[in-house]
Amino acid sequence: MTVESTAARKPRRSSKRASAANKPQSSEPQLVQLLTPEGERVEHPEYEIDLTPDELRGLYRDMVLTRRFDAEATSLQRQGELGLWASLLGQEAAQIGSARALREDDYVFPTYREHGVAWCRGVDPTNLLGMFRGVNHGGWDPSTNNFHLYTIVIGSQTLHATGYAMGVAKDGADSAVIAYFGDGASSQGDVAESFTFSAVYNAPVVFFCQNNQWAISEPTEKQTRVPLYQRAQGFGFPGVRVDGNDVLACLAVTRSALERARRGEGPTLVEAFTYRMGAHTTSDDPTKYRADEERQAWEAKDPILRLRTYLENAGHADEAFFTSLEEESETLGKRVREAVRAMPDPDHLAIFENVYADGHALVDEERAQFIAYQASFAEEGN
Numbered sequence: 001m002t003v004e005s006t007a008a009r010k011p012r013r014s015s016k017r018a019s020a021a022n023k024p025q026s027s028e029p030q031l032v033q034l035l036t037p038e039g040e041r042v043e044h045p046e047y048e049i050d051l052t053p054d055e056l057r058g059l060y061r062d063m064v065l066t067r068r069f070d071a072e073a074t075s076l077q078r079q080g081e082l083g084l085w086a087s088l089l090g091q092e093a094a095q096i097g098s099a100r101a102l103r104e105d106d107y108v109f110p111t112y113r114e115h116g117v118a119w120c121r122g123v124d125p126t127n128l129l130g131m132f133r134g135v136n137h138g139g140w141d142p143s144t145n146n147f148h149l150y151t152i153v154i155g156s157q158t159l160h161a162t163g164y165a166m167g168v169a170k171d172g173a174d175s176a177v178i179a180y181f182g183d184g185a186s187s188q189g190d191v192a193e194s195f196t197f198s199a200v201y202n203a204p205v206v207f208f209c210q211n212n213q214w215a216i217s218e219p220t221e222k223q224t225r226v227p228l229y230q231r232a233q234g235f236g237f238p239g240v241r242v243d244g245n246d247v248l249a250c251l252a253v254t255r256s257a258l259e260r261a262r263r264g265e266g267p268t269l270v271e272a273f274t275y276r277m278g279a280h281t282t283s284d285d286p287t288k289y290r291a292d293e294e295r296q297a298w299e300a301k302d303p304i305l306r307l308r309t310y311l312e313n314a315g316h317a318d319e320a321f322f323t324s325l326e327e328e329s330e331t332l333g334k335r336v337r338e339a340v341r342a343m344p345d346p347d348h349l350a351i352f353e354n355v356y357a358d359g360h361a362l363v364d365e366e367r368a369q370f371i372a373y374q375a376s377f378a379e380e381g382n
Contacts, residue, residue, distance in 0.1 A: 032046075033246050035246045044252075065332055068330075069115065085132055090277030090278070091113070094250050108178055121146065129340050161179030179194070195237075198267040199267060
């Protein structure tokens with residue numbers, strides 16, 4: 001081979017390498033599924049689950065009541081009773097399935113959309129609404145239900161979860177930690193740092209990513225060149241993609257990841273492949289950036305409808321069960337509506353309390369300015 005012929009081949013090799021570097025590593029990612037969109041029960045070689053009819057009905061009830069609460073909160077925002085609301089519509093299976101895999105002593109770090117997880121952890125739905133009404137900063141004691149306050153800062157809860165899990169490991173406990181976040185948050189540096197620390201310290205944490213396809217108006221394909229679950233490989237721990245509209249698969253996969261964490265085998269990334277049926281929040285208009293056909297395609301994969309179909313076909317639930325649940329659902333909606341409207345306004349000066357343990361001159365000055373500002377309205381006769 002001559003020098004000239006070798007040199008002539010170099011550009012072609014370089015071009016081939018560049019082309020390969022720009023292509024996704026996998027166009028057909030694995031997807032764990034135990035219940036098809038048509039409501040047919042299927043098996044998976046790595047994930048098994050055997051639930052009683054009562055347990056199956058319980059999962060269905062959780063999803064129905066969570067959706068009803070979510071719909072009521074959306075209506076309340078439209079009526080001016082809430083300042084904002086982040087709907088979970090379409091993501092019920094991902095949240096209920098993963099949350100029902102948790103033990104009581106496990107700890108949860110949510111974002112601001114985990115209403116179904118909160119339900120499973122025993123947090124009263126009305127307590128979720130105080131922050132969105134602007135009357136409190138959370139509304140519940142995290143230590144009571146091992147469910148942290150909602151986190152608005154995108155991705156920061158993954159760092160909190162990692163640090164907490166590292167502490168759990170040092171304490172010698174066998175409990176696990178789970179951190180919820182979305183596909184948009186996966187682009188945040190906080191999440192990458194969490195992956196690094198959890199892997200290096202073998203922290204007993206499960207990262208549960210609800211990939212609902214849209215980070216507000218940015219589609220997933222504009223956020224990553226590979227399926228999200230594959231990112232875990234680069235940090236040294238396993239990742240798995242599960243059908244996020246299949247409550248049985250979400251339960252089985254999350255349970256397995258939690259058990260792995262408890263055995264001291266470190267973190268796992270679970271990507272629940274689902275869809276946000278509504279707006280990112282009530283301040284968003286999804287019709288501006290996505291097609292109706294996309295939503296219609298995902299409606300056929302509805303997590304509640306597929307489990308109902310399975311329950312009916314398997315003879316695990318009759319019409320009396322569904323009728324009773326509908327009545328319970330309406331009762332919940334009424335209770336939430338009445339509770340929100342009865343929430344008292346907070347003391348306007350409370351915002352200045354507990355900023356510093358021993359007080360601060362600047363806070364005192366700001367308090368005095370605010371009192372004077374409020375008094376000016378009274379002087380004007382308002």
